[in-house]
Amino acid sequence: HLYSEGKTRAIGVSNFHIPHLERILAEGSIVPAVNQIELHPFLSQEAIRDFCRKHGIVVEAWSPLMKGRDALTHPVIVDIADRHQKTPAQVVLRWHLQHDIVAIPKSVTPSRIRENLDVFDFTLSDADMQAIDQLNANVRTGSNPDHK
Structure with missing residues (x-):
């Protein structure tokens, strides 16, 4: 309702899996602009x-x-970080960027906030990206939206 009245420019969802998205696309009239999900x-x-x-x-x-x-202590990520002279956090954030994923890391430490922003002066190689991609183990730090 707020979107159709022009009171908001975009609508996003959080923790939507494919069946949830399919339902909203089939039954709704607005495609969500963003789906915020646990991803690393x-x-x-x-x-x-x-x-x-x-x-x-x-x-x-x-x-x-x-x-x-x-993610910040795994030998694969640490090795890639060492080779690029970056921190493991910077490598993981760069991995997100190169996959066209919006990543907004939480930090209250000024030095870490600056570090998290310093990810635009290097690029991970295809081999680096594949090595990190292969770490997927479907491990969650939060709850699964399908099992509440």
């Missing part, structure tokens, strides 16, 4: 990303750094 190298959500891409829905990652867990 250990939960790459490739099928949802592909679905969203096909329907013009931007994917935004919540917990893009996996809450500082395994």
Whole structure:
């Protein structure tokens, strides 16, 4: 209602899986602009990303750094970071960017906020991207929206 009245420019959803998106596309009149989902190298959500891409829905990652867990200490990511002279967090954020995923990492530490912004002066190679892609293990840090 707010969208049709021009009171909002876009509508987004959060934690929508493909069946949820299919339903909203079939029954609704507005395509969501954004689907915010848990997404990081250990939960790459490739099928949802592909679905969203096909329907013009931007994917935004919540917990893009996996809450500082395994994604920042895994040997594959650490090795890539060392080779690029970047931090593991910068490598993971760059991975998101190169997959056209909006990633907004949480931090209250000024030095980490600056570090998180310093991801535009390097590019991960295809081999780097594939190595990180292969880390997917469908590991969640939050709850599964299908099992509430």
